[in-house]
Structures are given as C-alpha cells and as structure tokens.
Amino acid sequence: xxxxRQDATTNEWVILAPERAGRPVPATPARAPxxxxxxxxxxxQGNEHLTPPExxxxxxxxxxxxxxxxxxxxxxxPGGTTDRHGEPLAREMDGVGxxxxxxxxxxxxxxxxxxxxxxxxxxxxxxxxxxxxxxxxPGVKAVVLFKxxxxxxxxxxxxxxxxxxxxxxxxxxxxxxxxxxxxxxDDTGRCVYLDVIERELRAGERVVAERAGLVAVAPFASGxxxxxxxxxxxxxxxxxxxxxxxxxxxxxLLRDVLGGLRRxxxxxxxxxxxxxxxxxxxxxxxxLWHLRVLPRMVTPAGFExxxxxxxxxxxxxxxxxxxxxALARVPVR
Numbered sequence: 001x002x003x004x005r006q007d008a009t010t011n012e013w014v015i016l017a018p019e020r021a022g023r024p025v026p027a028t029p030a031r032a033p034x035x036x037x038x039x040x041x042x043x044x045q046g047n048e049h050l051t052p053p054e055x056x057x058x059x060x061x062x063x064x065x066x067x068x069x070x071x072x073x074x075x076x077x078p079g080g081t082t083d084r085h086g087e088p089l090a091r092e093m094d095g096v097g098x099x100x101x102x103x104x105x106x107x108x109x110x111x112x113x114x115x116x117x118x119x120x121x122x123x124x125x126x127x128x129x130x131x132x133x134x135x136x137x138p139g140v141k142a143v144v145l146f147k148x149x150x151x152x153x154x155x156x157x158x159x160x161x162x163x164x165x166x167x168x169x170x171x172x173x174x175x176x177x178x179x180x181x182x183x184x185x186d187d188t189g190r191c192v193y194l195d196v197i198e199r200e201l202r203a204g205e206r207v208v209a210e211r212a213g214l215v216a217v218a219p220f221a222s223g224x225x226x227x228x229x230x231x232x233x234x235x236x237x238x239x240x241x242x243x244x245x246x247x248x249x250x251x252x253l254l255r256d257v258l259g260g261l262r263r264x265x266x267x268x269x270x271x272x273x274x275x276x277x278x279x280x281x282x283x284x285x286x287x288l289w290h291l292r293v294l295p296r297m298v299t300p301a302g303f304e305x306x307x308x309x310x311x312x313x314x315x316x317x318x319x320x321x322x323x324x325x326a327l328a329r330v331p332v333r
Contacts (some may be wrong), residue, residue, distance in 0.1 A: 007221035009192055011180055014221045014310045018318070031150075031267055034109035034158055042072075043159035045106035055100060056130070058122060065119070066126055067103040074099035075165060082139045082168045098134050098166040102126055105160045111149075112160070113259035120251035125244070127162070127274070132240045134166040135279040142170045142278050145239070150269025152296035162272070170278050178278060178287060185286045193288030196220075197231055206320045209256060209327055211249045216257050218316035218323070225297050225314035226265045228257055228323065231290035238282035239274050239289040256327055257293060264319075264326035268295040 002017035042050035045063070056068040076097030084091050104123050105115070112120060127145055134143050147162035148155040170178070184192040200206050200217045208216040208228055216230045230253055236242075242250065261270065271294045277287040304310060 005221040007219070007223075008184075008196055009180060010177060012221075012309070014223050014312055016222075016312050016315055018313055018315050020311065020313045036107050036109050038108045038159070041108055041157065041159050043101075043103045043157060043161060044108050051101075051103075056126065058126065064106060066105070066122055068126060068130060069101050069103065071099040071101050071163065076167060093168070096139065096168055098137065098140070098164070100130060100134075100164045102130070102162045102164065103159070104162060108159050110160050111258075112147075113255050113262055115255065117248060117252045117255060120255050121247040123162075124242070124247050124251055124254070127164070128239065128242050128247075130164050131274075131276070134164065135240060135282075137166060139168050140166045140279050142167050142174055143276070144171065144174075145274040147272040149272070150296065152269040152299075153271045155269075174275065174278065177275065178281070181286045191235065191285055191288055193231065193290065194233075194235065197233060197288075201233075205317045208260070208320050208323045209253060211253050213246065214249055214253050216253055218320040220316060222312050222314075222316040222319065223310035224294055225312060226261055226268070226293075226295045226319045226323070227312075227316070228261070228293045228319075229290050230254060230257060230293075231288055235285055236289055237277040237284060237287040239276040240282055241289070254291070257323070260323045260326040261293065261295060262326075263329055264322040265295055265297065268297045270295045 002015055002019065004013050004015055006013050037044050041047060048054070048067075051069040052072055054067050054069045057064045058066045076095050076099050078096065078098060080094030080096040082093055082096055084093050086092050102123065104110075104112070112123075131143050131145060134140055144165045144167065145162065181192050184190070197215060197217070200220070201215060206218045206220065208218060210216075213233055214230060215233055216228055219227060219229055230250070261268070273292050273294065274289065275292065276289040277284065281287070298313070
C-alpha cells in the first residue's frame with residue numbers, strides 16, 4: 001500500500017507509491033554525445049555576436065569563462081508600466097521585467113558536475129550578483145533563478161546555461177510558499193524550513209550530504225523521484241545573503257549532489273530552482289532560501305493534472321541512500 005505525506009512548507013499532499021515503479025514505461029534513451037564546440041550555437045566561444053550585448057562577463061578581459069546576456073526571446077522586458085488595467089475579472093498589465101541568460105561555460109558540452117569547485121563557485125557568484133541587482137530594480141517583486149538540463153526539463157539549447165527572470169508580481173507558487181511560512185511563524189515563532197531541516201538532521205535517513213553551513217536532503221514529501229534540496233543550516237531568508245565565503249561550500253555541495261544524481265538515477269534531465277524571500281522581505285525571519293533539484297524522470301499525467309497532487313515512485317529514504325552511495329563515487333576536484 002502506498003502512503004500520503006504532507007509537505008510542511010506548502011501544506012500539500014503527495015502520494016508515495018514505490019510499487020508503481022514496476023509498471024511499463026517507455027525506456028529513457030541514452031544521452032547523445034555532445035561536441036565541445038558547435039559552430040551554430042550562439043553561446044559558444046567565437047559566436048558572441050549572435051547574442052544581445054552582454055551585461056557582464058568573467059574575467060572582464062581576455063577569453064571569457066562566463067557571460068550574462070539578455071534573453072533574445074524574453075518572457076518579460078524592461079519598459080512599460082506596472083499599472084493594472086482592464087475590468088476586475090479581466091485585468092492585465094504590461095509584460096515588464098527582466099529576463100537574463102547566464103552562459104556558464106565557453107565549452108558546449110561542459111556540465112556542472114564536471115566543473116571544478118572554483119568554476120561552480122564563479123557561476124553561483126554570478127547568480128547571486130545578478131539576483132541582488134535585479135531585486136533592487138524599481139517595481140521588481142520577485143527574482144526567479146532556474147536551470148533546465150535536458151529536453152524533458154524544457155531546455156532549448158544544450159550549451160550549459162541558466163536563466164534569471166525578475167517579475168513585477170510575486171509568482172503564485174512563491175506567494176503560496178511564503179504565506180505558509182508566514183502563518184507557521186505567526187503560530188510558532190519559528191521558521192518552518194529551519195524546523196524541517198533540524199528534523200531531517202535528527203532523523204538522518206533522508207540526509208544526502210552535510211557541510212558546515214549547508215545540508216542536502218531528500219525531502220520527506222518529495223514530489224518527484226530523487227528530489228533534493230540544498231539549504232543553509234541558519235537563518236538566511238534570501239539568496240542575496242550568500243557571502244563570498246559561503247560560495248565554495250555551496251559549489252562543492254551542488255557539484256557533488258548533481259554528480260551523485262547522475263550516477264544514482266541514470267543521468268536524468270533535471271530542473272534546478274532557487275527559492276528565496278520576495279524582494280523587500282529579505283530581512284524577515286519567516287523564510288529560508290533553498291535550492292531544489294527536480295529530476296524529470298516521469299511525465300505528469302491525468303491524475304496529476306486533474307488533482308494537483310504528485311505521485312512519487314521512489315521513496316525519499318531510498319533516494320537519499322542511493323545518492324549517499326553514489327557520492328562516494330563522485331571524483332574529487
């Protein structure tokens with residue numbers, strides 16, 4: 001018999017049904033080899049003229065290792081107004097905001113878990129710096145930072161990159177998470193995320209890896225197989241609060257988690273998302289920034305779409321154990 005578990009950070013229920021892992025599913029094809037340079041790729045070195053003018057690069061001169069550019073096909077763009085207009089039941093506003101791309105490497109085939117810790121730390125520093133800059137823009141209410149890896153995760157270009165969207169409204173998922181965290185704080189005087197992390201550390205069975213200031217866990221109510229969170233172990237509501245001294249530890253843990261996932265779960269496509277307190281709420285103790293790795297090993301079907309509930313066929317305890325075993329095989333960099 002499967003079980004239902006409630007996520008304390010959203011109050012939503014998920015179904016754990018490991019026995020469904022035995023049902024017939026289409027085979028996942030092996031990942032096709034990728035060249036180190038693709039002449040037609042706009043993100044490859046030498047094709048800088050194929051992207052909009054860059055916002056930032058590292059290093060500042062000479063051959064680059066990392067670039068930030070506006071998205072050529074933005075979901076939101078600067079300009080316009082945030083004024084609402086239209087009837088109460090048909091409101092709209094200009095699509096004002098920011099949509100940026102972080103080109104994480106000059107190599108077309110480089111993956112995060114193949115990078116050195118220093119290289120990953122440079123990517124994280126860029127995420128943090130752009131997060132701070134966009135959160136400070138007038139009218140910005142939320143900054144959403146994400147990485148899509150693989151077709152099933154929604155990527156359109158193989159070249160390693162991530163994206164940042166700054167929006168003039170708080171997205172509904174973020175609004176819901178923040179509302180639950182605020183209510184929990186009002187009821188208990190504590191941060192629900194820190195309480196969850198402390199409980200996981202005491203239990204131990206869903207802990208994937210630990211560092212002095214961070215922990216990686218397979219959450220109790222994981223919505224997808226091998227879902228993994230990386231979170232700080234102290235009060236840090238906003239991703240903007242990550243300091244330079246924090247970056248190597250975060251980079252090391254993220255690289256290890258992605259390498260472990262690659263070995264334990266058959267190299268799945270995945271989404272990586274950073275959750276953070278809304279702009280202007282960074283100092284309030286209700287929230288805890290955290291990074292979620294969401295493997296795309298299953299496709300939501302009728303029940304998920306009709307109910308809003310997830311069915312997870314890999315218990316988080318099993319996922320954490322397999323990831324811990326795989327971490328022992330991650331090369332040291």
